[in-house]
Amino acid sequence: MQYTLSGLLILLFCQLSLAQQPVYQQVYDAYNDYREESIQTRRFKHSDIEPILLKLDEEKGFEVNKLGESIEGRAIYDVTFGSGKTQVLLWSQMHGDESTATMAGLDLFNFFMADDAFNELRNTILNNITVHFIPMLNPDGAEVFERRNALGVDMNRDALRLQSPESRILKNIRDSLQADFGFNLHDQSVYYTTGIKPEAATISFLPPAYNYAKDINPVRERAMQVIVELNEALQHYIKGHVGRYNDDFEPRAFGDNIQKWGTSTILIESGGFPDDPEKQRIRKLNFMILVKALHSIATKNYKNYNREDYWNIPENERYLYDLLVRNVKKEINGKLYTVDVGINHYEAEYNEHSRYFKVGSIRELGDMSTYYGYDMFDARGMTAVPGKVYEEIQPDLHAVQKLDAMELISQGYTTVRVKDMEGQEDIRRHLVLDVVSEDASPTYTLEIGSRPNFILEEAGTPKYAVVNGFLREL
Ligand SMILES: [Zn+2]
Structure with missing residues (x-):
């Protein structure tokens, strides 16, 4: 093969600029290679994702375990990969009509199945952490695209009473893993804004409080640091569209209790973005920050971030x-x-x-x-x-x-x-x-x-x- 001098220079320049681009941006750019194409809209059901999860179980490095069943008998699965010491637990769609992170989870599984230029990144994550992802914790709610489960309760107020089997499933796995980190993945109103401003709160974060005084212990501090790092990455794509959720303590909620039980817990809320009614752009952002979060935890990179910067993220308002x-x-x-x-x-x-x-x-x-x-x-x-x-x-x-x-x-x-x-x-x-x-x-x-x-x-x-x-x- 013959190269001209200018061709070589262009090639060299491209290599250099690629090397300078942070790895999460490279992952974002390569997203289409991992997107789960069988899911294209927000309204899908358990029967749409169950075959995908069961097939994953045959993949090298993946284990898919049935944790139990919903009230109406739908199987709830834990998708596990990685072999590291740090336990990271993620759960999505505790509210049946909040499906953005479930879509991103399917994309994330595809990413970790792949064998390509990101192997180094993957191996860093897989060698240092073990990931447990429960996609669609509330399949009965998803069936009718409603927030509540078949019992008619909001699972996020059932962390203490544990009346719903879905709630017990989440509590049991948290306790058995003694998870180091937890990701509580939701969707919020598309009418939320980042302060009194026209910008929609496309992604909002919360490191839930574990008491009424909203104290910050090392468990909560770690969650805040991860959020600061994720916010920095998101500003590159959706400047001004990242908010922080009200941190009033809710004694019955899962996020607040899981933080209290010693798992550094991060709530991610997917809101709205102009011209994205099916939230496919937000799904892609979710995918990117989940990869980034796992990498941050694997490398302990979040320790380089100051928890005080969390307060610079504008608080959610509703002005849209x-x-x-x-x-x-x-x-x-x-x-x-x-x-x-x-x-x-x-x-x-x-x-x-x-x-x-x-x-x-x-x-x-x-x-x-x-x-x-x-x-x-x-x-x-x-x-x-x-x-x-x-x-x-x-x-x-x-x-x-x-x-x-x-x-x-x-x-x-x-x-x-x-x-x-x-x-x-x-x-x-x-x-x-x-x-x-x-x-x-x-x-x-x-x-x-x-x-x-x-x-x-x-x-x-x-x-x-x-x-x-x-x-x-x-
Ligand atoms: Zn929710």
């Missing part, structure tokens, strides 16, 4: 809405008043909780000048006119799909009455117009709890519309 329309004129009895309108969407589920379409709702009205939205619009000079219901009843959503939505909206219509919508949710997901049943006769006023369907007029001319909580330019 899906859509915030500012300075809109609302009419009552012929008079105009200026209000801001905060709108959120909720997920209307179908297909056995595995899919959803979005339904908008007005959540706040008034002076919202300290609030923000994933989407924000200043309607200064515009008046909100209630959306009209289209006179011609449509037989089904196929027919609605064929209507010229933007033309109808510019005529003031936001909503269409439909005879039969059953089983057509996949169409409804993508409709621009809002739909109601044929016998409904809704009126859309700007008030809390109302469906956000209104036209924004300037001097009598429609300029924008909000339909089902989505802003449309006319």
